[in-house]
Amino acid sequence: MYISDLTLSAFRAHDDFKISFGERINLITGPNGIGKTNLLEAIHYLCLTKSFVSARDATAIREGSDEFVIRGRFVDGGTQSRSVSLQYSKATGKTLQVNKATVERVTGHVGLLPVVVFSPDDYGITAGGPEERRRFLDNMLCQASKTYLADLQNFRHALKQRNSLLVQATSHTATFRSQLDAWSSEVVRHGARVINRRRTDISLINSYLHDSLEQLGLANEVPEMRYRSVPVGDVDRGTSSGGRDLSLEEIEERYFEALVEAGSNDMARRRTSVGPHRDELELFVNGRPLRNYASQGQHRTFAMALKLAKYHYLYKLCETKPILLLDDAFDHLDPERIAGYIHLIQDKLECQAFITTANPGVIESIVQWGDPNRHFNLSVMIGALEKE
Known part of the structure; x- marks a missing residue:
């Protein structure tokens, strides 16, 4: 096209x-x-x-x-x-x-x-904060999957409602608790789907990232993306830290438990502190964190490789x-x-x-x-x- x-x-x-x-x-x-x-x-x-x-x-x-x-x-x-x-x-x-x-x-x-955009601002994907990498990942997955796009939109809506409730709360009445539980359930239901799709697609994106560095003449470099999600623990190559893959139901259970555990903190700070809106996408080259060890030139090259990986990923899933x-x-x-x-x-x-x-x-x-x-x-x- x-x-x-x-x-x-x-x-x-x-x-x-x-x-x-x-x-x-x-x-x-x-x-x-x-x-x-x-x-x-x-x-x-x-x-x-x-x-x-x-x-x-x-x-x-x-x-x-x-x-x-x-x-x-x-x-x-x-x-x-x-x-x-x-x-x-x-x-x-x-x-x-x-x-x-x-x-x-x-x-x-x-x-x-x-569509894939390349710009000088891409440097922020590798050298900037986690929100830059989440935005990069979400843009890629939203173009590839209408289901993911709907899940992400529903999660953001539920998160906004939950945060609004936390901000407006003046006393923890039974009505407040009931409303908070209802929106917490929605946050967990849609957020777990977002987490699940992100983690399951990481291995495919990693394969395209490796190919992209080869195309840029850096075949000796070994790149890796690791998705870290607070609700389900460390997620590496699509599995939990224990090495066993998790079902969607297990992700929901762990997310709900993490949300309950963070309840007091959320009440005090009046915002939701755990979920896919706080997760991290870590980048490594030859086993070393890119953010800490890469030169400015390496950051630019890796950012270009990420965008090329995005191109290949979208070509595969969108079929154009x-x-x-x-x-x-x-x-x-x-x-x-x-x-x-x-x-x-x-x-x-x-x-x-x-x-x-x-x-x-x-x-x-x-x-x-x-x-x-x-x-x-x-x-x-x-x-x-x-x-x-």
Whole structure:
């Protein structure tokens, strides 16, 4: 699947903008602030109905407008295609249409057009806090499984209600206890499903992570991801610390026990302290914690390997090649490393990719070592539009 056409109306830097893309590498250049990232963000909106830049849709509306509209045409490589339109209005919110039919629940759309974003912020996945790694894992699993997406949404709703109850509690009456028990049961029921899916998919993701490091020329490095979940104890390679795999029912039991044990602490702090929202995804290379021992360059390489593993994982489970969005991802790399990545994308993955940069050296390396289907200089394109 690839996107062939994109139209933007009142979206960030672009008032009325149309562009057609190639099936493989699309190089987007121009000075900072011209709107390169906006194009990638718009594609991401059409794929996942949300931005990778900001959590607030309203910030993407061009100044002076009340709404933005993004339209795109996706082709499956044959003759079939689908048109996707996303509109966000300050008055009515977000509306998604596929082939001119309104999509009532976006959960049914997520995963149909898989996408992977590469950016300088990826450094935070390996060097940042656990919330960065949970976000990375959740994004991957939500695109691959509508069941996981629903479980995660239900867990977050139940968690929000439980935390709200803890904050508002002034006395521990029978009514309060009854409501707390009810929401605790919902937190456990949905949270256990989230934990179970995370831990069972780690072994598959690990295999793709190892392959990805090999593709990046680091075959001697042995990577590993370990999922640590407080409710069920240490989880390593999909099993409990005792070496025995756990059933969903056993995870629920352990989670409930952990929640009861943390009851006094939760009451005092007025928030839920255990669950998948606090779990950790630990990264290792050759048995050593990446976060403590890796150099800055190793962090960047491992982050790139994680995103490549995500690509392979989504390709396997979604059964269609994800679109790659590389936003200034090559700006800190030397020409030899850039050449290796271009060769990988162009000759091995053979998927559609979008690369943005304002760096003349990066542009020269990509043009020298690759064969971009399209090279868009936004300064020239926008200048031509302004003259019309």
